[in-house]
Amino acid sequence: MRSVSLLAVGLRLTSSGIAGFTVPLHVAFAERDWSGKDKDGNWPKWGDDGRWNKPKEVGGAAPAKAPGFGIRTTDGPLPTIAFIGGTGRMGVHLCAAWAAAGYDVTMCSRSKDKAKKIVDRLVAGEGYHEEVMQGSISVPACPAAGWKLKAGTNDEAAEADLIVLGTVYEQAWGLLEQIAPKIRGKGKTVLDMTNPFLKRPDGYGAGLPKDGPQSGIEVHKQKLGDPTVKWVGAYKSVLWSLVLPTGPKNPSRPDIEVFGDDEAVEMVSELIRMHGWNPIVRGGLDVAKDHEGGIPSPKKVLSNMYREITRGEKLSVGW
Numbered sequence: 121m122r123s124v125s126l127l128a129v130g131l132r133l134t135s136s137g138i139a140g141f142t143v144p145l146h147v148a149f150a151e152r153d154w155s156g157k158d159k160d161g162n163w164p165k166w167g168d169d170g171r172w173n174k175p176k177e178v179g180g181a182a183p184a185k186a187p188g189f190g191i192r193t194t195d196g197p198l199p200t201i202a203f204i205g206g207t208g209r210m211g212v213h214l215c216a217a218w219a220a221a222g223y224d225v226t227m228c229s230r231s232k233d234k235a236k237k238i239v240d241r242l243v244a245g246e247g248y249h250e251e252v253m254q255g256s257i258s259v260p261a262c263p264a265a266g267w268k269l270k271a272g273t274n275d276e277a278a279e280a281d282l283i284v285l286g287t288v289y290e291q292a293w294g295l296l297e298q299i300a301p302k303i304r305g306k307g308k309t310v311l312d313m314t315n316p317f318l319k320r321p322d323g324y325g326a327g328l329p330k331d332g333p334q335s336g337i338e339v340h341k342q343k344l345g346d347p348t349v350k351w352v353g354a355y356k357s358v359l360w361s362l363v364l365p366t367g368p369k370n371p372s373r374p375d376i377e378v379f380g381d382d383e384a385v386e387m388v389s390e391l392i393r394m395h396g397w398n399p400i401v402r403g404g405l406d407v408a409k410d411h412e413g414g415i416p417s418p419k420k421v422l423s424n425m426y427r428e429i430t431r432g433e434k435l436s437v438g439w
């Protein structure tokens with residue numbers, strides 16, 4: 121039991137008029153565990169039937185695999201993927217989802233050991249839970265037979281076809297610069313999901329200098345200076361906890377904005393569909409500054425509402 125002491129304030133009539141008074145109140149209430157664990161303190165498991173085995177009141181059924189999950193929409197081999205900063209909130213949730221959809225994924229980190237501990241849990245079908253800033257990384261236990269998911273260093277990302285910049289914006293260029301000599305001229309695709317304008321409690325997300333490109337992806341493209349690289353931005357407004365290995369946690373909001381170079385947009389649009397979401401293509405890199413997340417401006421909120429009403433878009437914007 122937890123108790124809280126409050127002061128109730130009221131008014132009463134006296135012979136000389138109206139006077140204020142206060143009454144101390146002690147309210148006691150039972151503590152509730154909001155973590156999502158069951159009554160025995162275990163994290164929920166996920167059965168082969170795609171349902172949580174946890175009581176309804178703690179969360180109910182997990183969504184079954186979303187429509188289109190794992191279905192190819194283009195020809196040719198699937199690209200291999202490496203996620204730089206893959207042990208973070210977006211990294212763990214997306215690496216699991218992409219591996220579940222059939223992709224060959226490397227979870228890259230400054231410490232391969234750190235990534236391996238997470239990967240081992242995921243490929244054993246145990247899911248992964250870790251309390252982190254602003255919540256938790258929480259991939260439910262689910263069958264992972266056949267997942268092609270491995271751990272790597274950030275340097276090993278150079279080997280993949282699709283390199284994901286998924287660390288905080290301020291650290292992303294330093295990591296990309298390290299692998300630049302290995303990727304230059306090789307026609308790689310870079311998926312940049314960094315948000316330079318999304319202020320975080322740890323101080324990252326402080327914005328960009330006014331006298332340069334006003335999007336992170338354009339800054340990275342300019343710094344790398346490799347005309348063979350195809351650039352794409354996506355997932356910038358999708359909250360990590362909404363990405364499950366079966367598709368969106370909220371199946372009624374499956375849309376993800378994508379923009380960039382045509383070939384890269386096509387590759388990432390298929391990636392998005394393959395794990396049960398729906399790509400909404402906004403345009404080339406010139407639109408990046410309007411779609412890099414950050415604090416939602418009234419203009420952005422209104423234009424999202426307008427597109428939802430007129431075009432039926434259902435962007436995943438935090439719920």
Ligand SMILES: NC(=O)c1ccc[n+]([C@@H]2O[C@H](COP(=O)([O-])OP(=O)(O)OC[C@H]3O[C@@H](n4cnc5c(N)ncnc54)[C@H](OP(=O)(O)O)[C@@H]3O)[C@@H](O)[C@H]2O)c1
Nearest residue numbers: 205207208209210229230286287288289314315356359360
């Ligand atoms: N969180 C979201 O919902 C969300 C949504 C859309 C886009 N984004 C964007 O996606 C990116 C990643 O976000 P996140 O929330 O996943 O971040 P995060 O949980 O804070 O972690 C990202 C990873 O970056 C690496 N890292 C941290 N500090 C570093 C440093 N000083 N040098 C090099 N690497 C470092 C860490 O990996 P290692 O320790 O393993 O190296 C960490 O696990 C950000 O740019 C963010 O704006 C986030």
